Amino acid sequence: MKKILLALGVVIALTACGGGDEAAPAPAEEVTGDFDATAARESYEASCIHCHGQNLQGGGGPGLVGGDLTADEILHVIQNGQKTMPAQNLPADEAENLAQWIEAQ
Ligand code: HEC
Known part of the structure; x- marks a missing residue:
């Protein structure tokens, strides 16, 4: 569980720094x-x-x-x-x- 949260944190951090880069991983799909x-x-x-x-x-x-x-x-x-x-x-x-x-x- 800790590892998953850690991985998620890294993904979010990377996405945040992506600056709209098309190659950035799509965020996990979430219903709206x-x-x-x-x-x-x-x-x-x-x-x-x-x-x-x-x-x-x-x-x-x-x-x-x-x-x-x-x-x-x-x-x-x-x-x-x-x-x-x-x-x-x-x-x-x-x-x-x-x-x-x-x-x-
Ligand atoms: C201790 C285990 C447990 C926890 C914690 C728990 N549930 Fe449940 N839940 C069950 C069980 C078992 C059933 C099936 C009850 C029955 O036989 O009708 C159920 C049924 C349901 C149903 C009805 C599903 C249906 O099709 O009838 C909903 C909605 C639901 N839970 C939502 C939640 C939500 C939201 C939470 C957290 C706030 C939660 N449950 C926490 C065990 C749990």
Whole structure:
């Protein structure tokens, strides 16, 4: 994990210094929308990644990519849990941002 973060840091540093150079590596693809994807990814990594996987592909919990839950439904799961998933105690604004981000995956 540390190594991945380190590698990511290097890529970001290189990209930042690229000065618009066409040869610079493209940034990792990230969904966009009416949410803060960076903050959502941070919340996800802190609270969900160990059960739902590095890329939301699932693990202990189901995969969250391409699901048809609405952001409201996802928010409900985050705040109340669902069956064997415990409720996740996130600040409301953070949980809402995260739910919107997951909906867009
Ligand atoms: C301790 C493991 C665990 C953690 C931590 C966890 N989940 Fe889950 N999650 C599960 C399990 C297991 C299920 C399946 C529950 C069921 O059987 O319906 C689930 C289900 C879900 C579902 C519903 C999926 C569906 O198709 O019904 C969503 C959405 C979800 N989790 C989002 C999150 C988010 C967002 C976080 C972090 C804030 C999170 N989970 C943290 C284990 C976890």
